[in-house]
Amino acid sequence: LAGIAVGTVLMTLHEGRLQTLALHRPSQGWHLPFGTVGVREPLRQAAERVVAEQLGAQVDYLEQLYTFGNIVPAQGERQIQVCYYGLVPKGIVEAGGTANKPELAWLSETELGRLPVLEQKIVERAHSRLRGKLAYTAVGFELLPESFTLAELQQLYETILGKRLDKRNFRRRILELGILAPTGEERARARGRPAALYSFKAEVFHSLESRGDILAF
Amino acid sequence: LAGIAVGTVLMTLHEGRLQTLALHRPSQGWHLPFGTVGVREPLRQAAERVVAEQLGAQVDYLEQLYTFGNIVPAQGERQIQVCYYGLVPKGIVEAGGTANKPELAWLSETELGRLPVLEQKIVERAHSRLRGKLAYTAVGFELLPESFTLAELQQLYETILGKRLDKRNFRRRILELGILAPTGEERARARGRPAALYSFKAEVFHSLESRGDILAF
DNA sequence: CCAAAAGTGTTAAAACTACACCCATGA
DNA sequence: TCATGGGTGTAGTTTTAACACTTTTGG
Numbered sequence: 001l002a003g004i005a006v007g008t009v010l011m012t013l014h015e016g017r018l019q020t021l022a023l024h025r026p027s028q029g030w031h032l033p034f035g036t037v038g039v040r041e042p043l044r045q046a047a048e049r050v051v052a053e054q055l056g057a058q059v060d061y062l063e064q065l066y067t068f069g070n071i072v073p074a075q076g077e078r079q080i081q082v083c084y085y086g087l088v089p090k091g092i093v094e095a096g097g098t099a100n101k102p103e104l105a106w107l108s109e110t111e112l113g114r115l116p117v118l119e120q121k122i123v124e125r126a127h128s129r130l131r132g133k134l135a136y137t138a139v140g141f142e143l144l145p146e147s148f149t150l151a152e153l154q155q156l157y158e159t160i161l162g163k164r165l166d167k168r169n170f171r172r173r174i175l176e177l178g179i180l181a182p183t184g185e186e187r188a189r190a191r192g193r194p195a196a197l198y199s200f201k202a203e204v205f206h207s208l209e210s211r212g213d214i215l216a217f
Numbered sequence: 218l219a220g221i222a223v224g225t226v227l228m229t230l231h232e233g234r235l236q237t238l239a240l241h242r243p244s245q246g247w248h249l250p251f252g253t254v255g256v257r258e259p260l261r262q263a264a265e266r267v268v269a270e271q272l273g274a275q276v277d278y279l280e281q282l283y284t285f286g287n288i289v290p291a292q293g294e295r296q297i298q299v300c301y302y303g304l305v306p307k308g309i310v311e312a313g314g315t316a317n318k319p320e321l322a323w324l325s326e327t328e329l330g331r332l333p334v335l336e337q338k339i340v341e342r343a344h345s346r347l348r349g350k351l352a353y354t355a356v357g358f359e360l361l362p363e364s365f366t367l368a369e370l371q372q373l374y375e376t377i378l379g380k381r382l383d384k385r386n387f388r389r390r391i392l393e394l395g396i397l398a399p400t401g402e403e404r405a406r407a408r409g410r411p412a413a414l415y416s417f418k419a420e421v422f423h424s425l426e427s428r429g430d431i432l433a434f
Numbered sequence: 435c436c437a438a439a440a441g442t443g444t445t446a447a448a449a450c451t452a453c454a455c456c457c458a459t460g461a
Numbered sequence: 462t463c464a465t466g467g468g469t470g471t472a473g474t475t476t477t478a479a480c481a482c483t484t485t486t487g488g
Contacts, residue, residue, distance in 0.1 A: 003221075004286075004297060039295060043286030067284040067299050069221075069260030078257060080221060080297065082284050151440075168442070169478070192439030193485040213430070368467075385469070386451070409466030410458040 003077055006047040007034035007119075009065065009085040009126035010055070012092070012106065013143050018130075018159055019106035020123050022115060023054065030105075030114040032122065034081070047084040055104065059086040061142040065126055068118075085126040087142040131160055135216040136209075138179075141200040147183050149195035150174070157217050165217050177214060179205045220295060223264040224251035224336075226282065226302040226343035227272070229323065230360050235347075235376055236323035237340050239332060240271065247324075247331040249339065251298070264301040272321065276303040278359040282343055285335075302343040304359040348377055352433040353426075355396075358417040364400050366412035367391070374434050382434050394431060396422045 009032060010021040022030045035050035037043060044062065051059050065083040109127075112120050133139045140156055154170045174180060179201050186194040208214050226249060227238040239247045252267035254260060261279065268276050282300040326344075329337050350356045357373055371387045391397060396418050403411040425431050 037286070043284065043297075046286075064283060066281060067260065069254070069263075069299065080260075080299075082286065082297075149440090166478070166480085167440090168480085171441080172443095173477095188486075189439070191437065191487060193441080193487095195440060213433075216430075366467085383452075384467090385453085388468080389470095390450095405459075406466070408460060408464070410460095410468080412467060 003079050004037045005034050005079060005081045006037055006043060006050055007032050007081050007083045007122070008047055008051050008059075008062070009083065009123050010051065010059065010088060011085065011126065011130065011143075012088050012090055013156055013159060014090050014106055016155060016159055017108040018127065019108050020112065020126075021055070022105055022107050024103040024105065029116075030107075031116065032119050037082075043082050044084070047082075047086075051086065054102070056101075057088065057092055059088055061088075061139065062086040063129075065122070065129060068122075083122055083126075085129060087130075087139060089143060089145045134160055136212040136214070138200065138202065138205050138215075140215070141202075144200075147185065147197040147199050149187060149197060150180075151195060153198075161217065170217060173217070174215075177204075177208065179208070220297055221254045222251050222296060222298045223254055223260060223267055224249050224298055224300045224339070225264055225268050225276075225279070226300065226340050227268065227276065227305060228302065228343065228347065228360075229305050229307055230373055230376060231307050231323055233372060233376055234325040235344065236325050237329065237343075238272065239322055239324050241320040241322065246333075247322075248333065249336050254299075260299050261301070264299075264303075268303065271319070273318075274305065276305055278305075278356065279303040282339070282346060285339075300339055300343075302346060304347075304356060306360060306362045351377055353429045353431070355417065355419065355422050355432075357432070361417075364402065364414040364416050366404060366414060367397075368412060370415075378434065387434060390434070391432075394421075394425065396425070 012019055012021070021033065023033055024030050033050060033054045035046070035053070037046040041049075044064070047062060048059065051057065051062075062084050063086075065085045068081045068083065069078065107114065112123055115123065130139065134157065140153070140160070143156055144152060150171055153174065154165055154167065157170070158165055180198040181201050183197045183199055185197045187197055188194040205214075229236055229238070238250065240250055241247050250267060250271045252263070252270070254263040258266075261281070264279060265276065268274065268279075279301050280303075282302045285298045285300065286295070324331065329340055332340065347356060351374065357370070357377070360373055361369060367388055370391065371382055371384065374387070375382055397415040398418050400414045400416055402414045404414055405411040422431075
């Protein structure tokens with residue numbers, strides 16, 4: 001079907017920053033991953049396929065963001081662009097160009113200027129959606145690997161919310177919710193005391209979900 | 218452009234219930250208002266136009282809800298449906314069929330069964346979006362006329378959130394925010410003491426907006 | 435033994451909840 | 462004068478926010 005595209009804002013946490021995946025092609029400059037939709041293809045499936053094709057990675061979390069219909073490229077035809085946003089744990093998609101694939105890069109918020117203005121707005125919308133969902137859903141955990149330390153989780157919240165949190169209060173509240181299970185393992189960093197590792201108990205979270213904003217910090 | 222439609226979930230408060238506007242045509246039964254999008258027409262403008270044409274009413278508040286792409290009607294072609302939701306103060310759109318226009322009706326939540334199942338899901342999505350936005354935006358006031366009583370505002374919150382609120386606590390909290398201005402007028406009901414009328418101070422609300430969930434009850 | 439990151443409790447202030455009576459009006 | 466809906470304050474409880482030191486490890 002002419003004029004229907006899907007685009008995706010893929011986000012990850014890297015080096016204490018929220019970063020967005022962008023592609024570079026000589027002909028197009030920097031842009032978000034996008035692609036066309038098959039005539040009989042469901043939209044979400046198209047978005048998944050486009051990400052898989054262009055990045056060679058599966059995305060575990062993908063949600064619809066917004067549909068733009070006023071984007072009129074130079075050519076006469078109007079383009080409908082259905083945008084999704086996705087979250088991946090740090091390091092799942094490795095940046096850097098390969099073979100005939102376009103060059104990939106994680107852009108931090110200060111580097112978004114490389115994108116076309118319209119795409120910058122899409123990314124901002126994705127960021128504010130993520131920020132909003134952080135308090136009442138478990139999206140945050142989609143940005144972490146299977147097991148993680150409390151410090152990593154806290155840093156995630158601090159980065160996305162853009163404010164510092166008190167370590168003791170954060171730990172107390174998140175542990176009292178009972179949504180984390182200690183794995184019994186520890187992770188040793190270069191220096192300092194090793195940190196206990198935890199995994200996310202999705203079932204417990206969902207049982208609490210009705211009384212919203214349980215993760216508001 | 219073939220295969221692109223806009224649909225709208227128009228909601229209002231009526232008789233203490235959240236109601237949704239539906240159309241009835243002999244050929245189609247009950248359905249949500251929808252229409253096609255002009256080749257060069259922005260999506261939101263198309264949604265506004267469709268509402269205006271079919272209902273003869275301007276909608277002050279209209280936001281994008283979700284885009285469905287997996288709705289495959291009996292015919293071969295796939296249909297993309299970009300859905301919006303809108304809020305109107307009680308009584309703006311009067312129900313009842315006129316001339317060659319389709320019949321209109323406000324359906325309460327218990328009457329939604331008259332709609333096709335897919336459209337019921339769209340309406341549910343609109344309701345939950347509205348519920349979610351109630352706490353951190355001023356959407357609630359879109360459902361009220363220019364001036365209103367505190368009892369009306371409280372009933373609005375009670376209806377949409379589906380729970381009863383304490384009158385004194387509600388009044389104290391909303392007045393302390395400073396987002397309401399007494400108009401100095403009163404409204405006499407059939408019986409009982411007349412109620413003071415207030416209007417919404419949008420500027421004050423927006424100055425508080427940064428610290429979210431200020432209208433959480 | 436020292437630098438680095440992990441881990442741990444208490445207290446004061448603020449916010450929330452529950453609760454019952456008087457007031458102004460029209461019929 | 463009475464029925465109806467509008468309007469008002471307080472006290473106990475819970476939640477939040479602020480705050481500093483000890484522990485464990487690797488170099």
